[in-house]
């Protein structure tokens with residue numbers, strides 16, 4: 001888009017002409033943008049400003065200039081293998097990490113010990129200030145275990161404790177600024193690697209269903225079992241092991257390496273990650289990190305015969321909408337046609353009858369994930385392939401692709417669609433008394449292209465209609481929309497608002513190195529083992545999203561490069577994360593160490609790229 005203006009400016013014409021042509025250029029630009037924008041709304045069937053007087057779709061079938069699409073990257077671009085110099089010089093350390101039985105056993109002991117310390121957290125847990133002892137009893141032993149198990153880290157690197165139990169470990173790089181005189185823009189930005197210390201609880205009633213007791217950390221030579229083995233003590237322990245291996249290897253970072261471990265991610269990170277993010281922002285400022293890498297996304301997925309590594313480059317948003325209804329109540333021998341429970345039920349019914357529409361645009365990492373599948377799958381139906389590959393060019397293809405994903409599975413549906421789930425309802429106290437207050441909570445996960453407000457307004461529109469029909473008042477976020485009537489009034493509000501995350505760029509060197517290193521670790525190292533399930537297979541690295549949220553929601557200001565990715569061979573569903581029999585393939589754990597061992601060296605050798 002900028003090219004158009006620059007070209008007209010560079011013409012060596014007399015000033016007046018230049019002004020005229022510039023004005024013409026701007027005019028063309030405006031018209032071009034307008035048409036591009038119309039086509040955009042048309043292809044993706046977005047509810048645009050034309051919703052009220054929808055123009056005939058067929059009118060826009062002409063193909064206008066291709067100037068905007070020439071900027072788009074090739075479909076599912078894969079990058080060169082990326083690895084540090086040390087690998088070419090001597091690959092024995094990284095191969096040891098992956099394949100040496102002694103290293104494997106020592107590593108299993110470290111992770112097993114971590115699983116054996118229960119760090120389970122509960123929704124009604126207090127704040128740290130309210131009950132410091134509660135937290136100390138739980139996380140004190142875990143901290144002591146880490147100190148004992150990773151002496152190199154705790155004796156040689158800077159360790160900061162944030163809000164009592166958050167841990168921030170800094171391995172200061174020589175290029176981080178202290179002794180640098182070249183000016184701040186040449187300093188290497190630090191990298192931030194995250195994990196969390198807490199785990200979700202065990203339901204006592206399911207204890208007898210576990211193959212091995214959840215806090216025994218049993219390692220059977222192939223798999224390691226227990227709560228936290230997959231989510232995500234494996235990542236936390238793997239990062240510490242990596243740093244120790246690098247230290248022993250004689251590595252001296254030029255780019256600072258920072259590890260940050262919260263302790264209440266499973267509760268939303270209010271006590272851990274939120275404080276750590278505040279600390280890091282105060283210390284380093286906005287946009288101060290090379291990249292942030294956290295758990296999440298799907299490490300690897302096998303779909304339509306394509307083996308995918310899926311670093312999460314986006315995250316859906318979230319909000320809870322609280323629908324309350326106050327009514328006069330009274331004796332139930334003289335009831336109105338509809339009680340408050342009946343009226344709130346009408347709202348619930350209206351919502352469930354009007355699910356959100358799927359949206360499939362290149363803004364959503366899922367779009368690129370499925371274009372990769374279309375590009376590389378040997379088995380996917382050729383019509384669906386065509387539609388996926390043309391979903392940004394043709395309205396019909398976009399629609400077909402959307403419908404296919406919508407019907408394929410609930411999981412794929414909700415990668416491209418906002419959700420609604422009525423998760424709580426309360427009201428009514430006695431069989432002969434009319435309910436005076438009824439409340440329902442609607443939980444939403446918000447599609448990448450949507451927003452908290454759009455989602456809220458979707459619900460509000462239904463409530464508005466029902467309020468009007470039954471002559472009820474309506475208050476939305478403390479603002480009166482319809483005055484309360486003698487029948488009562490709705491009060492609607494939202495809590496826990498989280499917008500969809502900014503999408504991490506998947507062009508440029510930061511992505512190239514990250515994805516190239518993943519390919520290298522799998523194709524050139526892990527899968528060279530003839531015993532590996534995926535021996536000789538190609539790994540396609542594609543951006544993805546998970547349908548849940550991680551602690552990264554507090555880190556948006558620190559960098560635009562946020563990756564939610566943990567190397568490994570199973571999806572979190574296959575690992576039974578949060579469920580009975582949580583476990584990992586131990587190979588996956590070693591792949592975490594091998595990946596970070598290389599990646600941290602690799603980015604030590606490179607610039608900031610931005």
Ligand SMILES: *[C@@H]1O[C@H](CO)[C@@H](O)[C@H](O)[C@H]1NC(C)=O
Nearest residue numbers: 089090091092093094096249
């Ligand atoms: C590679 O490194 C290992 C461990 O440091 C060492 O034992 C070995 O001799 C090295 N190999 C070569 C070819 O230099």
Ligand SMILES: *[C@@H]1O[C@H](CO)[C@@H](O)[C@H](O)[C@H]1NC(C)=O
Nearest residue numbers: 088090091092095524525528
């Ligand atoms: C490791 O290095 C050795 C010696 O250079 C080489 O023969 C071998 O193929 C390498 N292995 C891998 C997996 O790169």
Ligand SMILES: *[C@@H]1O[C@H](CO)[C@@H](O)[C@H](O)[C@H]1NC(C)=O
Nearest residue numbers: 086251252253254601604605
């Ligand atoms: C890291 O970068 C510094 C500075 O370029 C260099 O001296 C050092 O050898 C690098 N370390 C590794 C392991 O690449």
Ligand SMILES: *[C@@H]1O[C@H](CO)[C@@H](O)[C@H](O)[C@H]1NC(C)=O
Nearest residue numbers: 281282285286287556557558
């Ligand atoms: C950091 O970024 C946020 C959001 O972009 C902005 O509101 C804030 O003012 C910035 N803070 C500083 C210190 O630049």
Ligand SMILES: *[C@@H]1O[C@H](CO)[C@@H](O)[C@H](O)[C@H]1NC(C)=O
Nearest residue numbers: 476477478479492493494495
């Ligand atoms: C609405 O009012 C309540 C009670 O006064 C207050 O706690 C809440 O923050 C208000 N909400 C908004 C969105 O203004």
Ligand SMILES: *[C@@H]1O[C@H](CO)[C@@H](O)[C@H](O)[C@H]1NC(C)=O
Nearest residue numbers: 277552553554555556557558
């Ligand atoms: C980014 O910075 C702004 C301004 O300081 C702040 O209001 C906002 O909450 C920050 N974003 C996140 C995700 O922390």
Ligand SMILES: [Zn+2]
Nearest residue numbers: 231232265295
């Ligand atoms: Zn987790």
